[in-house]
Amino acid sequence: MNGFRLDHWVVDAPLTGVCVERGGRYAAFAGGDGCVRIADLREREPSLSAWSLTRGAVLALAPDCRERGFLCGADDGAVYRVHATDGPGELVRLARYWPDRLASHPCGLSAVSDGVRVRLLDAGGREVAELGGHPSTVAGLAFDSSGRRLAVSHYNGASLWSLNGQHSAPQRLHHRGSHLDLSWSRDERFVVTATQEKTLHAWDLVSGQDASLGPCINKVKSIGWSADGTWLLASGADTVSGWPFSDGRLPSPAPRMLGRYSEHLVARVCANPRLALAAAGYNDGGLELVSLAPRPRRRSLAARPGSPVADLAWSPEGNCLLGGDSDGRLFAYRFDTDSLARLARAD
Amino acid sequence: MAQTIPVTVLTGFLGSGKTTLLNRILTENHGQRIAVIENEFGEIGVDQDLVINADEEVFEMNNGCICCTVRGDLIRILGNLMKRRDKFDRILVETTGLADPGPVAQTFFVDDDTRESFDLDGVITMVDAKHAELHLDDSDEAMAQIAFADVLLINKIDLVDAEAVDTLERRLRSMNAMARIERVRMADAPMEQVLDVGGFDLRRALDLKPGFLEPEYPFEWGGVLQLDGKATFRLRNGPDPAMSAVLEPICAATPEALKETAERVFTRFSAPAEMLQPGATFPPGETVRTLALTGADRYDFTLAVDRPGLYALFTEHLPEEFDAGFFDAAGAKMDLAAEHVFNPEHEHDDTVRSVALELDGALDGSALNAWLSRLLQTQGPDIFRMKGILAIEGEDRQFVFQGVHMLFDGQPGDPWGDRRRSSRLVFIGRDLDEVELERGLRACLAA
Numbered sequence: 001m002n003g004f005r006l007d008h009w010v011v012d013a014p015l016t017g018v019c020v021e022r023g024g025r026y027a028a029f030a031g032g033d034g035c036v037r038i039a040d041l042r043e044r045e046p047s048l049s050a051w052s053l054t055r056g057a058v059l060a061l062a063p064d065c066r067e068r069g070f071l072c073g074a075d076d077g078a079v080y081r082v083h084a085t086d087g088p089g090e091l092v093r094l095a096r097y098w099p100d101r102l103a104s105h106p107c108g109l110s111a112v113s114d115g116v117r118v119r120l121l122d123a124g125g126r127e128v129a130e131l132g133g134h135p136s137t138v139a140g141l142a143f144d145s146s147g148r149r150l151a152v153s154h155y156n157g158a159s160l161w162s163l164n165g166q167h168s169a170p171q172r173l174h175h176r177g178s179h180l181d182l183s184w185s186r187d188e189r190f191v192v193t194a195t196q197e198k199t200l201h202a203w204d205l206v207s208g209q210d211a212s213l214g215p216c217i218n219k220v221k222s223i224g225w226s227a228d229g230t231w232l233l234a235s236g237a238d239t240v241s242g243w244p245f246s247d248g249r250l251p252s253p254a255p256r257m258l259g260r261y262s263e264h265l266v267a268r269v270c271a272n273p274r275l276a277l278a279a280a281g282y283n284d285g286g287l288e289l290v291s292l293a294p295r296p297r298r299r300s301l302a303a304r305p306g307s308p309v310a311d312l313a314w315s316p317e318g319n320c321l322l323g324g325d326s327d328g329r330l331f332a333y334r335f336d337t338d339s340l341a342r343l344a345r346a347d
Numbered sequence: 348m349a350q351t352i353p354v355t356v357l358t359g360f361l362g363s364g365k366t367t368l369l370n371r372i373l374t375e376n377h378g379q380r381i382a383v384i385e386n387e388f389g390e391i392g393v394d395q396d397l398v399i400n401a402d403e404e405v406f407e408m409n410n411g412c413i414c415c416t417v418r419g420d421l422i423r424i425l426g427n428l429m430k431r432r433d434k435f436d437r438i439l440v441e442t443t444g445l446a447d448p449g450p451v452a453q454t455f456f457v458d459d460d461t462r463e464s465f466d467l468d469g470v471i472t473m474v475d476a477k478h479a480e481l482h483l484d485d486s487d488e489a490m491a492q493i494a495f496a497d498v499l500l501i502n503k504i505d506l507v508d509a510e511a512v513d514t515l516e517r518r519l520r521s522m523n524a525m526a527r528i529e530r531v532r533m534a535d536a537p538m539e540q541v542l543d544v545g546g547f548d549l550r551r552a553l554d555l556k557p558g559f560l561e562p563e564y565p566f567e568w569g570g571v572l573q574l575d576g577k578a579t580f581r582l583r584n585g586p587d588p589a590m591s592a593v594l595e596p597i598c599a600a601t602p603e604a605l606k607e608t609a610e611r612v613f614t615r616f617s618a619p620a621e622m623l624q625p626g627a628t629f630p631p632g633e634t635v636r637t638l639a640l641t642g643a644d645r646y647d648f649t650l651a652v653d654r655p656g657l658y659a660l661f662t663e664h665l666p667e668e669f670d671a672g673f674f675d676a677a678g679a680k681m682d683l684a685a686e687h688v689f690n691p692e693h694e695h696d697d698t699v700r701s702v703a704l705e706l707d708g709a710l711d712g713s714a715l716n717a718w719l720s721r722l723l724q725t726q727g728p729d730i731f732r733m734k735g736i737l738a739i740e741g742e743d744r745q746f747v748f749q750g751v752h753m754l755f756d757g758q759p760g761d762p763w764g765d766r767r768r769s770s771r772l773v774f775i776g777r778d779l780d781e782v783e784l785e786r787g788l789r790a791c792l793a794a
Contacts, residue, residue: 013432033432056397057431075427096400100427115402136404137420155406155419177409178419196419196458197409218459 003336008329009048011037015310015324017061021068022106024316026084028070029330030058036072036082039332041320046332051087053080059100065108065123073099079112081125091125101138107147109163113138118152120163131161131170140182140193153179153193158203160191173203175210181222185245186229194220200234200243204250211250213243217265224271226278226292227318233258233278235266240280240290259290259298267308274318275344281309285325293346301333351466354425354438355542356451358492359473360482361444364502367534368473368541369441375538380433384424385441397435399424403443405450408457414728414752415457416450422458429464437542438465445488448472448495449731449752455547456754469544472496472526473534474519476503476512483518483697490699493519494731494775495751496526497546504530523775524701525734549747549758565591565616566661569609570686571600575655578675580629580648585669588641590662591620594631594650597659600684608659609689623648631658640669657684699731702781704788707769709740714791722787727753730776736760738768740793 013033020027020041029037034054039046053074060073068084071091079099080088092099094114101113108123118131118138131152140153150161152170155178159170179193179201192202192213199214200223214220216236223234230246234255239262241255258278268281276292285306289299312323319337324330359365373381382397401420408415421440428435440451448470455467472492475482479501482489493499499519504512516528529540545551572578582590593615597608620635625646629636640646650673652658665688666672673681715737723730730752737746748757774784 014430016430031432032430057427059427059430075431098427100423136406137402137423139419139423155404175409176407178406178417195409196406196417196422 003339005334006331007039007046007334008331009037011035011048011050011328011330013328014326015328015330016058018311018313018322018324018330019061019063019070020313020315020320020322021063021070021084022065022316023067024320026068027313027315027320027322027332028061028072028082028084029322029324030061030072031328032057034058034074036061036070036080036088037330038070038082038084040084041315041332041334048330051082053082053088054078059098060102062102062104062110065104065106065110071102071104071110071112073102073112092119092121092127094119097137101141103141103143103150105143105147109143109147109150111141111143111150113141116154118150118161120150131159133170134159136178139178139180142182142184144184144188145186146188149188151182151184151191153182155179158182158191158193160205173210175201175212181220183223183225183232185232186225189248190232190245190250192223192232194223194234194236198236200232202232202243202250207249209250211253213251213253214241214255216241216255222268222270222312224269224278226271226276227274228276231258231271231292233269233271235269235280238262238265240266240269240278242292258292259288259296262286268310268312268323270312270314270321270323272314272318272340272344273316275341277340277344279312279314279321279323281312281323281325283308285309285329287323287331289340289343291344291346293344295346297343297346299343302331351464352435352438353468353543354440354455354465355468355544356448356470357439357441357473358446358448358470358495359444359500359502360475360478360486360489360492362478363444363473363475364500364534365441365444365473368471368500368502368536369439371534371536372439372538372541377538379436381437381439382428382435383439383441384421385439386443386446399428401440403446412727412753414449415754416453417457418450418454421451421454422461425461425465429460445486447488447491449491452495452547452751453754456751456756467547468542469497469546470495471498471500471541471544474499474501474515476501476507476515476530479515480518490522490697490777491731493522493526494699494777496523497544498541499523499526499528500534500536500541501528501530502534503532505532518697522697522699522701524703525732525773525775547749549749549756549760564609564613564689566593566609566663567689568665568686569605569659569661569689570666571597571605571657571659571684572650572673572681573600573656573684574650574652574658576652576676578650578673578681579678580650580660580671580673582638582640582646582648582666582669582671583644585640585664587664589622589637589639590664590669591616591635591637592629592660592662593635594629594652595659595661596631596654597657600657602685602687605659605685605687609661609687612661661689698777699775700779702774702776702779702784704772704774704781704785705769706785706788706792707767709738709742709768709793710770710788710791711793712739712741714793715739718787718791722784723750723753723755726776726779729778730774732775733773735770735772737770737772738763 013031017030037048056075097115104110120129136155178196220236243251287302404420745760747760
C-alpha cells in the first residue's frame with residue numbers, strides 16, 4: 001500500500017489539537033504559540049495559513065457546527081470561531097476560566113466549558129443555556145449522534161443533559177473518581193469516560209449497568225469508536241486497546257490488544273469514520289494504521305524517533321489523516337481510498 | 348528528555364504573610380518566568396509571569412485508600428501550561444489558609460503526566476509568630492501544614508518577643524524534625540531559602556539530618572547567682588521528696604550562657620548522684636547532688652564556693668514548685684542574675700510529631716517490604732511525610748525513599764563502600780508510637 005501522499009510541516013510550537021471541518025476540505029492545527037494553522041486539503045501541495053489568536057496557547061480545537069469553521073479555546077479566556085478562509089472572530093469570552101473543552105453538533109449547537117459550568121451556544125454564537133451544578137470543573141464534553149443530549153464528565157461521574165429546550169436537571173451517572181475525556185457510542189446507548197486512574201468507565205443507558213474497563217498501562221488520553229460502532233478503542237497501552245461492544249452488552253474489563261506490541265505506548269488513537277481501521281500515534285512519534293478485521297494487520301506510516309504524537313484526526317470521508325507531535329511536526333496523509341479499504345479488510 | 352519544571356507549594360494560615368512572600372518572589376529580579384496557581388486572582392502578575400485561578404478541587408482516588416486525595420484541577424492546569432510554546436521556569440502553587448497540603452503533594456506521586464513534566468520542589472509553610480500557637484491548638488489543617496513543610500518560615504517575629512519565638516520554634520521542631528526553620532519579619536526570606544529546596548528529591552534525601560530537639564533535659568530550670576562564700580538555698584515541700592541539682596561556674600548572667608552551660612552539664616546527670624541531707628554543703632563541681640526533701644517543712648542547703656563569681660544552678664524541677672529562695676550570709680534574700688526554663692515542650696501535647704529511627708545492620712528486604720506496606724495500610728492517613736535511607740541485605744547500595752501518606756517512591760542511592768551499614772527513617776505523623784515503630788523496624792533485621 002503505497003497509495004498515499006504525505007505533506008508535512010514544522011512549526012515552532014507544540015501541537016495542541018487537530019481537526020477537519022465538517023465539509024472535509026480544510027484541516028486546522030492548533031498550536032502552543034496561540035496560532036491556528038489551516039490547510040486546504042484540496043490543494044495539491046497545501047500550505048499552512050496561520051491565524052494568531054493569543055500570546056499563550058490554543059487549548060482546545062473542534063470543528064464548528066457549520067462547514068468551513070473551527071472553534072478554538074484560547075488561554076486568554078476567549079473562544080474564537082475561525083473561518084477557514086476569512087479568519088477568526090471572537091465568539092465568547094470567559095471571565096475566569098480557560099475554555100479548554102469544546103464540542104459542537106451539526107444541528108447548530110456548540111458547548112464551551114466554563115469552570116463547573118457549560119455554556120451552550122447556538123449557530124450564531126448566542127448563549128442559549130448555561131448548564132451548571134457539576135461537582136467539579138468540566139473535563140469532557142460530547143454531543144450524542146442525534147444532538148439531543150450533551151454528556152459532561154467531572155468528578156464522580158458524568159451528567160447527561162437533554163437539549164430539548166428545557167435544560168432541566170441532568171441524568172447523573174455516578175462512579176467515584178475523576179472522569180476526564182468522554183465519548184458516546186454511535187448508537188447513543190453507551191457513555192464512556194477515561195478516568196484519572198488509567199481505566200475507562202462505561203455506562204449502559206439501556207440496562208442501567210456500568211463497568212470499569214482496563215486498567216491500561218498509562219492514563220487514557222484518547223478514546224473513540226470504530227466506524228461500525230462495534231469497537232471501543234483507547235490509547236494508554238503498548239498496542240491499541242479495544243473492547244468489543246458488538247453483542248449489545250458491556251464487555252469484560254480486559255482489553256483486546258489489537259495488533260503487535262510496541263516498546264512504546266500509544267499516545268493517541270483515532271478510528272477511521274468509514275472503514276474498520278484506526279490510526280495509532282505513539283509516544284516516540286511513531287504512527288501506524290491498525291486494521292480492526294478479525295485477523296488484525298498493522299501498517300507503519302512513520303517510524304522516526306521523535307516526541308509523542310499530540311493529536312490525530314480523520315477527515316469525515318476517512319481518506320485524510322492529520323496529526324502532529326509536541327515538537328510542532330505536523331503531517332497530512334491523503335490516502336488512495338482503495339488501498340485503505342484493502343488494509344481495513346486485511347487482504 | 349525535556350527538563351522538568353520545579354513546583355513550589357506555598358501554604359500557611361490566613362494572615363501569615365503568604366501573599367507578601369508571593370509578591371516578593373514575583374517582583375524580585377531573578378530573571379525567571381513564574382506561573383502562579385492560586386485560589387483567587389490577585390493583582391500580582393508582573394510582565395512575564397502568569398497568575399492562574401484554581402478552585403482547589405480535590406477528589407478521592409478509587410483505590411479504596413481514604414487518604415489518596417488528589418488535586419484534579421492542578422493536573423489540568425499544569426497540563427495546559429505544558430501546551431505553551433514559552434514554558435515557564437518555575438511554578439508556584441499557593442493554597443488557601445485552610446487547605447491540607449496532602450492532596451497537592453500526592454498529585455505529584457499519582458499522575459504520570461505531572462511527574463513527567465514537573466518536580467515538586469518543596470512545601471513552604473508560613474507561620475504567623477503571633478497567632479500560630481492559637482491556630483495550632485484548634486486546627487488540624489494548621490497541624491498538617493506544619494507537618495508537610497520542607498521549610499517553615501516564622502513570620503512577623505518583630506511583633507512578638509524573642510522568647511515567644513523560641514517557644515514556637517521548639518513546638519514546630521517537635522512536630523516536624525525534617526523542615527528547615529527560618530525567622531523572617533515581613534516575609535523577607537531570601538529566594539534561596541524558598542526555591543530549590545529539593546524536599547522531594549530522592550538524591551537529596553541522602554543528606555537526611557533531622558533537626559531533632561536536644562534530648563529532653565534532665566533538669567527543668569537553671570538560674571544564675573552572684574556567689575561569694577556561702578549562701579543558703581532554702582526549699583519547702585514540693586511535688587517530689589528528692590530533687591537533683593548541680594552547681595557550675597558560668598561566664599555570663601544571660602539565658603544564652605545558661606543554655607550553653609546546660610549543654611556541658613547535661614551528661615553529668617546520667618552518672619550516679621550524691622545524696623545531700625538538709626543542712627549539708629552544696630559545692631560546685633562535676634557531681635550531681637540529690638537533695639533530700641522529706642520529713643520537714645523547710646530544707647536548707649549551703650551553696651559554698653571558693654572563688655567569688657557567677658554560678659549557675661540547674662534543678663530537676665522549677666524552684667517555685669518548692670517555694671524555693673536564695674539567701675546571703677546575712678540572711679537577705681538574693682536576686683537571680685538570670686534564669687531559664689528548659690524543655691517546656693510538654694506544655695504542648697501535640698498529636699503531630701516526628702519520630703526518627705536509626706538501626707545498625709542490614710534489613711531483610713521482604714520483611715521490610717511487608718512491614719512498610721502493613722504500616723502504611725493501617726497508619727497511612729496519619730503519616731504525613733516520611734524519608735529514609737535503608738541498608739538492605741545483599742545490596743551494595745543504599746536504598747533511599749520518601750513518601751506522603753500511603754504513596755512513596757524509592758531508588759538505589761550511593762554505594763555503601765566501607766561505611767557501616769545502618770538505616771535511618773524519619774516519620775512525621777499523628778499519634779505515632781515510637782516504641783512500636785522501632786520494634787517493627789528491628790524485626791526486619793536480616794538474620
